[in-house]
Amino acid sequence: MNIRTAIVSLALFAGLASVLAPTPAHACGGTFCDGSVVNPMPVDQTGEDILFIREGDEIEVHVRIEYTGEATRFAWLVPVQALPEISVGSETLFAALSQATVPTWQVKRSYDCDSDNPNLGGGFGFVPSDDFAGEPPDVVYEEVVGAFEVVVLQGGTAAEVIDFLQTNEYQQDPASEPILQEYLDEGFLLVAVKLAAGASVEAIHPLVFRMNASEPCVPIRLTRIAAKDDLEIRAYFLGQARWAPSNYAHVVLNQLAYDWLAPTPTSFVELLSLAVDEAGGRAFATDYAGPSDIVVTDGVYSPTWDENAYVDVDPIAAMELIFDQGLWGHPMLAPLLLEFIPPPDGLEPNQFWAHLDDYADQIDQAAWSGPDFAAALAERIIDPGIHGLDLLEAWPTLTRLHTTMSPAEMTLDPTFHANPDLPRVGRSKVASSRVYCGGDELISLFGIEPSAMAETQVCVSESSVWPMIEGMPKALRIEQIPIAGPAQVTLDNSATALGLLATQQATVTCESNQAGDGDGDGSTSSGDEVADESSSGPTYDLPYDTTCGCATTREQAPLAIGLGLVVLGSIAPRRRRA
Numbered sequence: 001m002n003i004r005t006a007i008v009s010l011a012l013f014a015g016l017a018s019v020l021a022p023t024p025a026h027a028c029g030g031t032f033c034d035g036s037v038v039n040p041m042p043v044d045q046t047g048e049d050i051l052f053i054r055e056g057d058e059i060e061v062h063v064r065i066e067y068t069g070e071a072t073r074f075a076w077l078v079p080v081q082a083l084p085e086i087s088v089g090s091e092t093l094f095a096a097l098s099q100a101t102v103p104t105w106q107v108k109r110s111y112d113c114d115s116d117n118p119n120l121g122g123g124f125g126f127v128p129s130d131d132f133a134g135e136p137p138d139v140v141y142e143e144v145v146g147a148f149e150v151v152v153l154q155g156g157t158a159a160e161v162i163d164f165l166q167t168n169e170y171q172q173d174p175a176s177e178p179i180l181q182e183y184l185d186e187g188f189l190l191v192a193v194k195l196a197a198g199a200s201v202e203a204i205h206p207l208v209f210r211m212n213a214s215e216p217c218v219p220i221r222l223t224r225i226a227a228k229d230d231l232e233i234r235a236y237f238l239g240q241a242r243w244a245p246s247n248y249a250h251v252v253l254n255q256l257a258y259d260w261l262a263p264t265p266t267s268f269v270e271l272l273s274l275a276v277d278e279a280g281g282r283a284f285a286t287d288y289a290g291p292s293d294i295v296v297t298d299g300v301y302s303p304t305w306d307e308n309a310y311v312d313v314d315p316i317a318a319m320e321l322i323f324d325q326g327l328w329g330h331p332m333l334a335p336l337l338l339e340f341i342p343p344p345d346g347l348e349p350n351q352f353w354a355h356l357d358d359y360a361d362q363i364d365q366a367a368w369s370g371p372d373f374a375a376a377l378a379e380r381i382i383d384p385g386i387h388g389l390d391l392l393e394a395w396p397t398l399t400r401l402h403t404t405m406s407p408a409e410m411t412l413d414p415t416f417h418a419n420p421d422l423p424r425v426g427r428s429k430v431a432s433s434r435v436y437c438g439g440d441e442l443i444s445l446f447g448i449e450p451s452a453m454a455e456t457q458v459c460v461s462e463s464s465v466w467p468m469i470e471g472m473p474k475a476l477r478i479e480q481i482p483i484a485g486p487a488q489v490t491l492d493n494s495a496t497a498l499g500l501l502a503t504q505q506a507t508v509t510c511e512s513n514q515a516g517d518g519d520g521d522g523s524t525s526s527g528d529e530v531a532d533e534s535s536s537g538p539t540y541d542l543p544y545d546t547t548c549g550c551a552t553t554r555e556q557a558p559l560a561i562g563l564g565l566v567v568l569g570s571i572a573p574r575r576r577r578a
Contacts, residue, residue: 089206093388147203203335224410238395244481249283275475301385
């Protein structure tokens with residue numbers, strides 16, 4: 001084994017860890033799987049990720065699908081307004097969007113006393129148009145798209161649609177019939193998706209739908225069949241302006257209700273869920289709204305990727321090319337290798353591929369086709385990556401909306417619109433902390449809206465436990481967002497939040513037990529806001545002297561991505577294939 005092969009082995013192992021490991025299932029629309037016609041069992045959904053782009057009368061939607069189970073038991077049903085064009089989407093584009101916009105909560109500390117650093121811890125759809133009802137469903141589209149067999153059904157009744165799905169071996173759930181009938185009565189077409197014969201679960205990839213439609217919406221009514229409580233929905237939008245919910249409320253989270261000192265991976269989502277509940281169970285928060293060029297595109301596409309190089313080579317040479325072109329670690333590479341260079345029984349895939357020249361006599365030559373591999377590589381990796389870069393270059397503003405919902409709340413499909421007058425929203429929430437000798441800590445929260453709470457100070461005694469105050473509202477504001485102009489506040493909880501905090505703070509005092517530490521009264525003043533090129537949100541100068549101790553930053557990204565994301569590298573210039 002040469003040195004290159006040894007390096008390949010390590011890189012491939014890292015890439016396969018996210019691709020081949022079981023993951024929670026999630027899709028948009030309705031996922032019917034892991035069951036039988038007699039006793040179907042819908043797969044549990046734990047989240048949905050959707051990207052919308054609207055240009056004129058056309059809407060393009062990218063949907064990320066995850067599923068664990070048997071390939072033959074996977075099926076996905078999506079209501080759409082009009083006959084779509086369907087293509088393969090970019091898995092790494094979703095990874096990059098998530099990495100760039102996931103909310104972070106930071107505490108910047110300064111210490112009055114010299115000491116060692118303490119342990120800080122740490123569905124989519126569209127508004128309906130014409131009705132199609134009164135006759136059996138017609139198959140108006142039938143194609144193989146990447147790893148999927150896709151049909152689009154128009155018309156008919158829900159019972160006839162279910163009969164079609166059953167006859168054609170699409171998993172389905174009888175509980176969906178009344179919901180399907182609602183969509184059919186409203187004029188929707190239905191897209192049915194299943195894995196193509198012989199395709200593995202690892203081959204599941206995002207899909208892109210393009211069609212004429214008036215505004216984006218998520219067909220959450222069908223999603224509720226397979227949804228768990230507090231299903232996370234993350235909707236991304238690329239456009240000229242910030243996007244907002246149309247028929248759902250918008251919430252601004254109350255930072256006083258977040259445990260800044262002992263956050264957990266689920267702290268942010270729990271706060272979001274409770275804030276949405278305060279808004280009646282149907283609301284979105286804005287995780288990020290700002291320039292789209294914060295997205296690190298290295299890994300989405302590289303100009304070194306060239307499918308034509310694989311047309312006339314054998315499997316061993318193809319593996320060398322994959323390494324040379326930097327394709328190792330791409331989440332959609334392993335599914336292609338499983339199809340075109342399948343490992344023999346009893347041998348781990350990464351061991352086989354990383355040392356392919358040692359197993360030359362065990363290569364399934366009948367499975368390999370250079371032209372077919374090249375075509376699949378272009379369809380599932382290269383072309384989607386190029387298109388993802390094109391979208392980020394074409395649209396200057398990226399919005400990420402976020403909510404959680406339980407099945408009982410999924411009776412109204414959320415719709416969305418752009419509003420050019422809304423301000424930007426950074427993903428970073430920043431607090432500054434002064435730790436006194438003796439352990440008392442004064443924490444200043446910056447950027448809490450509205451201006452009355454622009455700098456709010458919280459004194460934490462030496463117990464270092466964040467005050468989770470009884471009755472503290474989780475939503476600072478509940479709003480309705482018009483198509484133009486500022487948000488319309490329907491409930492402002494800032495006075496209530498400040499009053500509860502003042503009552504609690506009257507019982508605690510932050511002070512130093514060491515003489516000569518400055519003013520000693522624990523007061524702080526806000527510094528000038530400065531831009532931080534490493535973050536999508538604002539950071540702030542510390543409003544006190546840091547020379548006597550140390551300044552540290554704790555950054556918590558509480559949203560558990562858990563989606564098998566690729567860790568992207570340094571930013572590279574955006575370039576398109578010639």
